[in-house]
Amino acid sequence: MLGEIEFDEWQCIAELIDNSFDDFNEIVRSGTSWPDGFKVSVTLPSLNSRPADAEVVISDTGRGMTYERLEQSVRAGWSSNDRFDKLGLFGMGFNVSTARLGRRTRVLTTRVGDPEWIGVEIDLDRIGDDYEADDIHEPKDDPTKHGTRIEIGRLNPERAEWLRRNAANLRTTLGKTYSWILENNPFELWVQGQRVHPRRHCRWGDDRFVVFGSGASSEKIPAYIPIDQKFEPAEACFNCGNWQVPDKGKCDQCGSDRLTRRERRIHGWLGVQRHLDKREFGIDFLRNGRKILQWDKQLFNWQNPNDPLGAVDMEYPIELANQGGRLIGEIHLDHVPVTYQKNAFEYSDRSWRAAVDFLRGIGPLQPEKAKRAGYEPNTSPLGRLHKGYRRNAAGTRCLIPGDGTRPIHEQTRRWAQLFHQRKEEYQPDTIWWEAVLHHDAQGNHAKVGRAREQTPDQADEAAVLEALGVSSAQRADTDSTGSEDSKHTVDVESSTAPPKKETFQDQLARYDGASTVVTALTRDFGLPRMGDLQVTTRRLDVVRLRAEDNSETPVLLVQGAGGTATAYYDPAHEAFAKVGSDPAELLLIEIAAVLKVRAETNRGLAEIVSALRARCLPDTLADPNVVATQARELLAEVRRLMAVRIDPIAEEVFQTLSADERTATENEVIANGRDAVMGDLGQNGEFLLYTPPLFSVRLLETRPEVFMDGRVFTGPYTSLTSPSAQRLSVAKVVGYMNDIAMVVGFRVEQELAQLQRTRLSVELLARELVTTA
DSSP states (O other): OGGGSOOOHHHHHHHHHHHHHHHHHHHHHHTOOOTTOEEEEEEOOOTTOOTTTOOEEEEEOSOOOOHHHHHHHTSTTOOOSOSSSOSOOOTHHHHHHHHHHEEEEEEEEEOTTOSEEEEEEEETTTOOTTOOOEEEEEEOSOTTOOEEEEEEEEEOHHHHHHHHHOHHHHHHHHHHHTHHHHHHSSEEEEETTEEOOOOOOOBOOTTOEEEESOGGGOEEEESEEEEEEEEEEEEEETTTOOEEOSSOSSOTTTOOOOEEEEEEEEEEEEEEEEEEESSSOEEEEEETTEEEEEEEOGGGEEOOTTOTTSOOEEOSSOTTGGGOEEEEEEEEOTTSOBOTTSSSBOTTSHHHHHHHHHHHOSSOSSHHHHHHTTOOOOOSHHHHHHHHHSOOOSBTTTTBOBOSSSBOHHHHHHHHHHHHTTOGGGSSSHHHHHHHHHHHHHHHHHHHHHOOOOOTTTOOHHHHHHHTTOOGGGSOOOOTTOOGGGGSOOOGGGOSSOOOOOOHHHHHHHHHHTEEEOGGGOEEEEETTTEEEEEEEEEESSSOOBOTTSOBOSEEEEEOSSSEEEEEEOTTSHHHHTSOOOHHHHHHHHHHHHHHHHHTOOOOHHHHHHHHHHHHOGGGSOOHHHHHHHHHHHHHHHHHHHHHHHGGGHHHHHTTSOHHHHHHHHHHHHHTTOGGGGGGTTSSGGGGGGSOHHHHHHHHHHOHHHHTTTTSBOSOSTTOSOHHHHHHHHHHHHHHHHHHHHHHHOOOOOOHHHHHHHHHHHHHHHHHBOSOO
């Protein structure tokens, strides 16, 4: 019957590891020297083992047990005197986990100086009604040996098959479950001969922050918030685990007088992950160092306490929920009781409720919702993080890496994989931070280059036509002395002074000083059976690019040591400025040539280039799913900015929705789990986030003065004196938005040319957005 209790295979293994770690913790707390180290080893059935020979073995280098302690430990229903500081909470755990895995279990244990191994064999097919099990005595070669070994045989076929094929998955799961213990103790855990490493959080550093608001009301919100909150001590019952007010003398639940005063404390941290993930975000909750809940998202939900039967409202993530979230944390709740499976806390317990109220507050996380519900602004630790990091716009304002145009979520997820693979250069957050700064620098550079500073007194039709790209030949000939050549980047090597002779290395050093890293093209490029090349790509800002033979070149790839390379590209080269080539396209050709030579393959360059693009630059593909995702991300950001601007006139704008649009909006609200806002729909600008995409286009066309002139879009409108210039300025943005709205709002099959047009519209519309909000 014990074997029928629901425990996953990994839970069975973890239950036995818990007992070893409990022993290790007692040794550490006692201050005893332990020169042999603290090691737990798990051996699984091999892929080619016969069913009759397959077994699971868990061994440790702990103290070992006396005969009396061994007898207690394997007895169903027994638990130790310390039910609060142990990982192994329930006496049934050993019996459930072993019976779940196999029909026969042998436990062998020995202490330093013992002459033999002693143990017990529990054979479920032989055990009688008296539940007596056979003692084991085995010789011991080395009297200094110590520890405990559990051997489980005659395995359940289904569970044996899972264990045979999932050693790597088991290591990953145990690395997550015991990450805090393995990171903060000298304990080792090995599975199938390979060490289990703690699965650390890929979070931003302690010193990173964003600034929310502006002026005197601005607030610096760190990306890492330490938590250490103590509550009044309480008395805990060693018999039933109940916590109660001190000095009552007896337990309220079981009447026992075995009470002890204990600390009640919440500690750990809340923070921000360096990347968005659809599943791996949320709060980890731990008890005595072991994770009970992983990536838990309960704290992101809110239910009105005055309406206990009402809908539970998900408050995070709201913006771009399809990309996932990034708010994370690691919270220790050693005083809160857990279920026997150790996969949940007792949510009805007062201590759990108190922890939730402290961490996320009693009111909504969203400011407008809190205000409407009659709550003060949420100043809880999670409330602060939500305020500063709920949005996913690229740059320093939201701490999101970007490429100068848009966020680079896929790239940051790949960096996170390298972080978890323990690649040294990806452990600090430097690469992510440089991409944040790069986005701001590239975005500001592009906007300065596209538009001149204007005031209402200075703006005219000629100015906006210039900003829209209409050539001077098409306007009045006001600059007869200007020439196309004067617009080119300065070529420092065309100076009349005698050129200073420099080596190729000097030339590269000059390029490094006159270029910026292109985050979107800085990564590992490689293919199976052809190897990898770790490339740092740099964009020249002033100087012209020349190859080693001094000829002008659009791209230069310079190989370094250890499979690294630096690529330079010159945006002023005619390959980009006139032919219109894509830097990624020419870079891939150079990389493909290097890989082809290194691999000594007969594969054609075209095939290698195509495979490299598909594998290493998926964001650049004319793939319907990729383009649609980029379009959704950008449109969500546009609508968020527009919603802020229409807030004062929200009711008036809401009335312009047609009957079909209003129905579609309400359906979208419900589909996003936002039932709670239905009663207030249209009272603020939030409704715009759920309207059909084409409504945002129509709104821009009918009310351009609300969104242009740097409010949402950088293009001028009210500052222009000519109606034709105003129409042209708006039409430019509307054209981009139409392309994007069609992809987001309708499931239509797009030809390659249409996909390419939509990708360009995404890029060009992103350039039109304001850089701050």
